Every structure is written in C-alpha cells, then in structure tokens.
Amino acid sequence: MNILVLEDDRKTGAFIVRGFTELGHNVRWIADGRQGLAAALGGRFDVLVVDRMLPGLSGMEVLRELRARADQTPILMLTALSALEERVEGLEEGADDYLGKPFAFSELLARTRALCRRAHGRESIDDEQITVADLEIRRKNQHVTRAGRRIDLTPQEYRLLEFLARHAGQTVTRTMLLENLWNYEFDPRTNILDAHVSRLRAKLDRGHDVPLLRTLRGVGYILDARE
Amino acid sequence: MRANRRRTAIWRTAAFRLALVFAAIFGVGAALLLVLLDYSVARHAEAELRSALRHQMGIMRADAQLEGGDALVNILTEHVRTDTISRYRYLVIPVSGPRFESGVPETATGIDGFGVVAVTASDATAMGRSNSVEILVYTERLADGTFMAVGREVYPLRDLRVGLNRVALMGSIALMLLAGVAGLVAGILFLRRLERVNATTKRIMDGNLSERLPTIGFGQEFHDLTRNLNTMLDRLEALMSAMKQISTDLAHDLRMPLTRLRNQLEDIETRDASQARQVGEAIAEADELLTLFNAMLRLARLEAGTGRHAMTVVDLGGLVDRAIDTFMPAAEDQGRRLRRQGDPGSHPVRGDETLLAQLLANLIDNAICHTRPGAIIRCGVEAAGGSVILSVSDDGPGAPPEEIPNLTKRFYRLDRSRNQPGTGLGLSLAAAIADLHGAQMRIVDMAPGLSVSIRFDAGAD
Numbered sequence: 001m002n003i004l005v006l007e008d009d010r011k012t013g014a015f016i017v018r019g020f021t022e023l024g025h026n027v028r029w030i031a032d033g034r035q036g037l038a039a040a041l042g043g044r045f046d047v048l049v050v051d052r053m054l055p056g057l058s059g060m061e062v063l064r065e066l067r068a069r070a071d072q073t074p075i076l077m078l079t080a081l082s083a084l085e086e087r088v089e090g091l092e093e094g095a096d097d098y099l100g101k102p103f104a105f106s107e108l109l110a111r112t113r114a115l116c117r118r119a120h121g122r123e124s125i126d127d128e129q130i131t132v133a134d135l136e137i138r139r140k141n142q143h144v145t146r147a148g149r150r151i152d153l154t155p156q157e158y159r160l161l162e163f164l165a166r167h168a169g170q171t172v173t174r175t176m177l178l179e180n181l182w183n184y185e186f187d188p189r190t191n192i193l194d195a196h197v198s199r200l201r202a203k204l205d206r207g208h209d210v211p212l213l214r215t216l217r218g219v220g221y222i223l224d225a226r227e
Numbered sequence: 228m229r230a231n232r233r234r235t236a237i238w239r240t241a242a243f244r245l246a247l248v249f250a251a252i253f254g255v256g257a258a259l260l261l262v263l264l265d266y267s268v269a270r271h272a273e274a275e276l277r278s279a280l281r282h283q284m285g286i287m288r289a290d291a292q293l294e295g296g297d298a299l300v301n302i303l304t305e306h307v308r309t310d311t312i313s314r315y316r317y318l319v320i321p322v323s324g325p326r327f328e329s330g331v332p333e334t335a336t337g338i339d340g341f342g343v344v345a346v347t348a349s350d351a352t353a354m355g356r357s358n359s360v361e362i363l364v365y366t367e368r369l370a371d372g373t374f375m376a377v378g379r380e381v382y383p384l385r386d387l388r389v390g391l392n393r394v395a396l397m398g399s400i401a402l403m404l405l406a407g408v409a410g411l412v413a414g415i416l417f418l419r420r421l422e423r424v425n426a427t428t429k430r431i432m433d434g435n436l437s438e439r440l441p442t443i444g445f446g447q448e449f450h451d452l453t454r455n456l457n458t459m460l461d462r463l464e465a466l467m468s469a470m471k472q473i474s475t476d477l478a479h480d481l482r483m484p485l486t487r488l489r490n491q492l493e494d495i496e497t498r499d500a501s502q503a504r505q506v507g508e509a510i511a512e513a514d515e516l517l518t519l520f521n522a523m524l525r526l527a528r529l530e531a532g533t534g535r536h537a538m539t540v541v542d543l544g545g546l547v548d549r550a551i552d553t554f555m556p557a558a559e560d561q562g563r564r565l566r567r568q569g570d571p572g573s574h575p576v577r578g579d580e581t582l583l584a585q586l587l588a589n590l591i592d593n594a595i596c597h598t599r600p601g602a603i604i605r606c607g608v609e610a611a612g613g614s615v616i617l618s619v620s621d622d623g624p625g626a627p628p629e630e631i632p633n634l635t636k637r638f639y640r641l642d643r644s645r646n647q648p649g650t651g652l653g654l655s656l657a658a659a660i661a662d663l664h665g666a667q668m669r670i671v672d673m674a675p676g677l678s679v680s681i682r683f684d685a686g687a688d
Contacts, residue, residue, distance in 0.1 A: 015490070102486035106493055156552050182553055183581055186525070187518060189592045189653070195557035217503075218493070218510035 001116050004045040005029045006036035006062065007078065008054055012101065016049060019105040033057030037065050045073055046116045049108070050095075052079040060093060067094040074115035076108070106219045110171040117170065132168040133225030135204070135212060137161065146204060146212075156181075157200045164213065164223035173220035197221055241421075242414025249410030250403045257399030261392065268391055272384045273363075277341060280365040283315055283377045288367065296321030296373030303327045316362060318376040335364045335376040342366070343381070420444055424453070436464045475527040478520035485520070489513040522652045526637065529582075529659040536579040536663065543574040543583070543608045543617050543683070550587045551606060554595070562600025565591070569607025574615045576683040578664045586660040589653040590619035590679050596653075597677070598623030615685045620678035631670050654679070 003020055007013040008031040020027045028043070030036040033056035040048055040062070048066075052059040063075055074096040091098060096118075097111050130137040134147045142158050144151045153161060159181055164172055174193055178184040187193075197213065205211045214222050238244075291299040300319050307313065307329050316330025334344050343361050364378035420443050427440050439457045443449035492510050497503040551565050558565045587606075594604045604621045626634060626641060633639045635658040638651040654670075657679070661668040666683045 015487075102483045104486060104493065105490050154552075183584060184588065185581065186521065186585060186588075188554075188588050190554060190557045190561070190595050192553055192557045195560050198560075199556050217507040218514065 001025045001046045001112065002044065003027045003047055003049060003112065004036070004040055004043065005049045006033065006040075006054055006059065007031065007049070007051045009051070012051075012078075015105070016108065019109065023109070031055070033059070033062050037062045040066060040073065041069065041071065047112045048073055048075045049112065050075055050077055052077055063093055063095055074118065076111055076115060078103075104219075106171065107173050107175060110173045110176065110220065113170050114167050114172075114176070117167070130162070130165045130168075132165050132223060133210070133212065135165070137165055146208065151203050153200070153203060156196060157203070160196055160200055161204070161223075164221060167223070169222070169224040171216055171220050171222050176220065240414070240418065242411055242418050245414035245417075246407045246410030250407035253406035254399060254403045257395070257402050261395040261399060264395060265388055265392060269384065269388055272387060276363055276379060276381075276384065277365070280341075280363065280377050280379060284365050284367055284375065287317075287319070287375050287377065288369070291319075291369055291373055291375065296369065296371060297324045299373070299375070300325060300327040303329070314379055316364075316378045316380075318364075318374070318378075320374040322372040331362065331364055331376045331378045335366055335378070336374055338364060338366045338376070339368075340366065344378070417443075431460065436460070436467060471527065471530075474523060478523040478527075482517060482520050482524075485513055485516055489517070519652070522656065523637075526652055526656050526659055529656065529663060536582060538577055538579055540575050541578045541580045541583055543576055543615055544570075544572055546580070546583055546587060547606055547608055547617070550584065550591060554588070554591050558591075558595055558604065561595060562602075563595050563598060564603045566603060566605045567607055568605045569609035569616075569618070574608045574610060575686060576615050576664075577686070578683070582660045582663065586657050586681070587617070587619070589657045589660075593653045593657075593679075594619055594621040594623070594677070597621070610685060611682075613685050615683045616680050617683065618678060618680035620673060620676055620680075622673075622676040625672040625675055625677045626670075628672050631672060634670055635668070657681075 001020070003025055005013060005016050005020075005027055007016065007029065010031075013029050013031065017027045017029050028039065028045075030039055031054075033054035035056065036050070036054065037057055050059040050062055054062070057065070059077055059079075063077070066073065066075070075094070076097045076099060077095040078099055078101055080101045096115050099108060099111060128139060130139065136145050137143075139162065142153075142155075144153055144158070144161065160177070163177065163181055174187060177193060178187060182192075194215075197215065201211070201213045204213055210225060212223055212225060214224075216222060287299060287303070290302050294302075296319065300321060303317055303319060304327060307317070317327060318329070318331035318333070318335055319327040320336070330346070332344055332346060335342070338344070342364055344364055346360050346362055361381045362378040363381050364376050366374065366376040368374050420441075424440050424443055427438055431438050439460060440453045442453050489510060492506055492513065495506050497506055547567065551567055555565050591604065591606060594602075598604065598621045602621055602623050604619065606619045608615060608617050610616075630641060634641075635654045637655040639655075640651045658668050661681045664683060666681050668679065668681045671678045671680070
C-alpha cells in the first residue's frame with residue numbers, strides 16, 4: 001500500500017511509519033496540514049491516515065478540501081478524543097473510518113487494509129454476490145450456501161458473515177465489528193462477539209475440512225480459505 | 228430520603244415549639260408583673276389610708292384636747308350629720324357623758340394603734356354591702372382617758388386589687404396569645420426559609436454538588452452560617468472534582484503507555500504455541516485495563532455533560548429487541564436465559580441511540596455478571612402514564628437494601644462480587660446516561676433478584 005500519514009505527534013507518527021514500513025508498505029509522513037493537503041493532491045496514495053489536530057490545516061479541513069476537489073482517496077481519521085460524536089461527525093464529512101488514540105497497530109493496519117481494498121474496487125457494496133472459496137452469499141435474498149449446501153442463518157449471523165465476507169482475507173478487528181454491526185463504541189463485559197462468531201462458525205464450518213472463519217487472539221477474526 | 232419529607236405533626240414543628248416558648252415567657256413575665264403591681268398598689272393604697280386615718284385622728288385629737296372629749300362627741304355628731312359623704316367611721320368614748328359611735332364597733336377598744344375589725348352583717352347590709360366588711364381602724368386614748376377610734380372600710384382597696392388583678396390577668400392572657408401567634412408566625416417564616424435550605428441540602432446530598440444554600444436571612448449570624456456552609460461546600464466540591472480529575476487524568480495518561488505495551492506484545496515473535504498463548508494472555512490483560520480506562524474516560528465525559536449528543540427519537544422497544552438478540556447467544560453460553568417482558572411494540576423516547584444502547588448493554592451485562600447459571604434475566608419496556616419504563620431484572624442474589632444507594636458509585640462492588648470480573652463502573656455509566664436523558668434510575672431488591680428500571684418521559688418531543 002502507498003500510505004500518506006499526516007500526524008504532528010512525533011511519537012505516534014514514528015510508530016505508524018515503522019509499523020507499515022516493517023510490513024513492506026510505502027509510507028510518507030508529513031506533520032503539517034497545508035503541506036499534507038498538497039502532497040495528497042499531488043501524489044497517488046491508496047489510503048490517507050490523517051490526525052484531526054494538525055498545524056496549518058486541521059485534519060477536518062484537509063478532509064473537506066480533498067472531498068471538495070472530488071478526491072476520493074480513502075481517509076482514516078485519527079483523534080486523541082475518540083468520542084463517538086466526533087467519529088460520527090468525521091464520517092459525515094466524508095472520512096471513511098475513524099480511530100481513537102491510542103490505538104493498537106493491528107487495529108490501524110486492519111482498518112487501512114479494509115479501506116484500501118474497498119478503494120481498489122475488489123469488492124463493492126453493491127455486489128450482488130460475494131464469494132469466498134466455496135462460500136457463496138447472495139445479498140438480495142440473503143441466501144448463503146457453502147459447497148452448494150444451503151446454510152440457514154439468523155439475521156444477526158447473516159450481517160456478521162456479510163461483513164466478514166466483504167473483508168475476506170483481511171483481519172477484521174473486534175472494534176470494527178462492534179462499531180459497524182452493533183454501533184457499540186465499547187466492548188461489553190459479556191463476550192457477545194465470540195458467542196456470535198462461534199455460532200456462525202458452527203454453521204459455516206461444520207462438516208467441512210477447511211475452516212473459513214478463524215479467530216485471531218487479541219485482534220479479531222478473519223474469513224478466508226487458507227489451508 | 229423520602230421519610231424526611233413526610234409531613235410532621237404540628238406540635239413537633241419548631242414553629243409550634245417556638246410559639247409555645249414565647250407564650251410561656253410572656254405568661255411568666257405578665258404574672259410577675261401582676262404580683263409586683265398588686266403588691267405595690269396595695270402597699271401604696273394602705274399607706275395612703277393609714278396616713279388619712281392619722282390625719283383624721285390628728286384633727287380629732289386637737290378638738291378633744293382643746294375642748295374636751297364631750298365636745299368632740301358633739302362636733303363629730305354634727306359633722307356626721309352634715310357631711311353625708313364622709314367615708315370615715317368613728318367611735319369616741321369620753322370618760323363621762325354619751326359616747327359617739329358611727330360605724331366602728333366596740334371591739335375596736337381592744338386595739339392600740341392600727342387594727343382591723345370586722346363589721347357585722349346587718350351593719351354591712353346597712354352600708355349597702357351584702358357581706359361583712361373589714362374596717363381598718365386607728366385608735367388612740369387621750370391623757371384624760373377618752374378613747375378615740377377612726378376607721379375606714381378596706382373594701383375599696385380590695386375592690387381596687389381585685390379589679391387590678393382581673394385587668395392584669397386578662398392582659399396577661401392577651402399578651403400570651405399575642406406572643407404565641409407572633410412566635411408561630413416568626414417560626415413559620417423562619418422555618419420556610421430553613422425548609423428551603425433543607426431542600427437544597429437534600430439535593431446536594433443526592434449528588435448535585437454544585438448547588439449552594441440560599442441565605443436564611445434574619446440576621447448576621449444566619450448569614451454567616453450559610454456563607455460558611457457554602458464555603459465548606461466549595462472546598463468539598465473542589466476536592467471531589469480534583470479526585471475525579473485525578474482518576475480521569477490517570478486513565479487518560481496511562482492509556483498511551485499501555486497501548487504501546489500492548490503493541491510491543493503484539494510484535495513479539497513467538498517460538499511455540501505455549502509462548503503464543505502467554506503473549507495472548509498478556510495482551511488480553513492489557514485489553515482489560517484499556518477497557519477499564521476507556522470506561523472511566525467515558526464516564527467522566529458523560530458526567531461532565533460536555534459531549535454533544537445526537538438526541539433523536541429512539542424506539543426503546545426496538546432497542547430492547549436488538550439488545551436481546553445481541554446478548555442472547557453469549558447469555559445462553561453462560562447458562563442464563565434472556566426474556567423479553569412488558570409491552571411489545573414501539574416506545575419512542577427522546578435520546579441518543581448509541582448511549583441508550585450502551586445503557587441497556589451495561590444493565591444486561593450487570594445482570595449476567597451477578598447471577599449464577601440458570602438465572603432468568605428479564606428485559607422490557609412498558610408505558611406508564613406519560614412515562615416509558617425500561618427495566619432489566621434478574622432472579623439472582625440481588626443486593627441488601629442498604630447497599631442499593633451505593634451500587635451506582637464508581638468502583639463500588641458488593642463484597643461477594645469482588646472476585647468477579649468487571650470494572651465496577653457498569654451501573655455508574657448507566658446512571659450517568661440516564662441522568663443525561665433526564666431519566667430516573669431506580670434499583671430495587673426484589674428478593675430474589677435485582678431490578679433496575681429507568682423512567683423516561685414518553686414521546687418524541
């Protein structure tokens with residue numbers, strides 16, 4: 001991925017750059033909003049990671065400028081104040097995702113990957129059908145089959161599966177699921193996620209040699225057909 | 228709290244007691260005044276009478292010494308005959324010749340100087356009195372043996388005293404009544420102000436720490452009292468907010484290094500499965516701490532009321548249905564049954580949907596956490612008049628009634644729950660969210676089980 005990072009906090013910036021670089025991504029790091037906007041307009045990036053508070057132009061202003069110029073590069077906003085209402089505001093202004101500081105790098109990575117993939121049109125929200133290995137999801141009538149065999153899911157299980165399938169091959173973090181599917185900005189004490197996932201997994205993988213749905217301890221889940 | 232607001236009996240109010248004390252003080256004062264007045268008037272009147280008798284005697288003595296005891300009898304006879312309005316009574320017994328007797332009985336001869344004699348009833352009737360009257364007499368025996376006595380009835384003096392007493396008594400009663408009424412009015416006025424102070428104190432005790440006592444008035448001392456109390460509250464509030472601030476700052480500042488620690492744990496390349504498990508557990512521990520800190524920060528924001536919240540129309544019915552769907556699998560895995568109760572259908576209230584979802588999640592979380600497998604957790608909404616009541620109840624061990632007010636305190640946990648996982652902030656968060664919506668949260672021990680209900684104003688406006 002080509003990533004542009006607009007972050008004025010040196011520690012956070014260095015941490016992000018190091019993380020992405022280690023994984024072999026190209027990262028450009030700028031600490032000023034105005035210069036950042038120029039760089040974003042000038043270069044071709046797969047995803048922008050923008051801090052809300054920036055000298056020069058604020059993150060929100062950079063976001064507005066880019067969208068005003070019809071630049072649709074996916075933007076992940078970072079904020080020290082990860083309040084939900086700010087997240088909502090940011091998303092309404094055209095940010096593609098929002099992440100509160102401090103964050104785990106795995107969380108940032110999962111989210112930027114999800115954004116990047118979406119931007120490259122490998123899957124579109126309007127897709128009629130999502131296919132992951134031998135799993136087929138027909139969105140119109142929420143019809144799910146694996147190896148041709150019909151799987152009956154509850155509405156919640158279906159929404160979970162669809163979200164995972166749209167991010168097939170990528171790590172989907174717990175917070176991504178909680179935020180997107182349940183609109184929870186917190187992780188309840190009762191482990192609701194694992195319970196839903198284990199039910200879905202039972203329906204999905206029972207009787208199949210290759211498990212599709214895996215749990216990544218401490219990070220989240222992944223739906224793919226790796227051996 | 229409620230019990231204190233109960234209407235107290237009138238005789239137990241300070242106003243009534245104040246009035247009583249006023250009346251008693253005035254009564255005693257009036258009685259003292261009465262006795263004093265009576266005594267001094269009586270003394271004065273008697274002294275006047277004695278001096279009048281002495282004066283009369285002086286005239287008689289002069290007449291007798293000048294012209295002899297017989298002549299005195301004649302003079303007096305003439306005097307009594309012509310002066311019909313004289314109130315004096317006489318008895319003159321010369322050595323020889325007829326005696327002069329006008330109203331003083333012969334018993335007076337036994338008196339030397341001043342003395343009191345009683346007049347017989349018939350004589351008294353003649354004098355226009357129905358009862359026997361007493362007469363103060365002054366006697367003197369001249370050198371020639373003539374006995375002289377002059378007297379006057381005591382009854383005008385008696386009448387005066389009786390009249391005076393009556394007036395004084397009536398006055399005292401009137402004064403006592405007046406004092407009582409004045410005391411009652413002053414007491415009620417004072418108490419009304421005190422009641423305002425009391426009500427404010429209650430609100431402050433209920434957690435509204437920023438409120439201040441109104442001035443009681445009535446004088447500098449009361450003014451000083453309220454001012455001092457308010458200064459005390461200022462300092463208390465400052466301390467409390469400093470404490471809250473410290474815990475919030477701590478949570479805020481610790482999140483950063485904790486996240487870095489977590490990131491470093493993630494970066495560890497493990498050699499085998501057991502190492503991977505250990506690292507995973509360490510990450511889970513770090514996540515637990517982060518969850519706690521995030522909850523503390525969320526609570527701080529909610530309590531400060533600084534966040535902008537998206538107040539829209541939220542259907543509590545739908546919210547409950549979704550929460551049950553969300554929690555059902557996990558609850559089942561932990562052996563709890565989750566049931567919908569109350570009125571089905573939609574129950575719109577005004578609120579922030581995300582916060583209300585969190586409130587409900589916290590209550591269900593709490594119920595699952597504090598019950599044993601097999602417990603039934605009921606979650607529902609019902610309309611009650613102009614309100615909508617959201618409730619989550621369980622059939623678990625509940626909580627001792629005296630502990631219930633403490634349940635919403637941050638980090639407060641019942642002794643038996645100390646070893647259970649959880650932040651100790653769930654109900655504090657729920658209470659803060661309810662508060663933000665102007666809804667009242669009520670926790671009741673159902674014996675068995677605990678019921679938490681939240682009363683919202685119904686409707687979309």
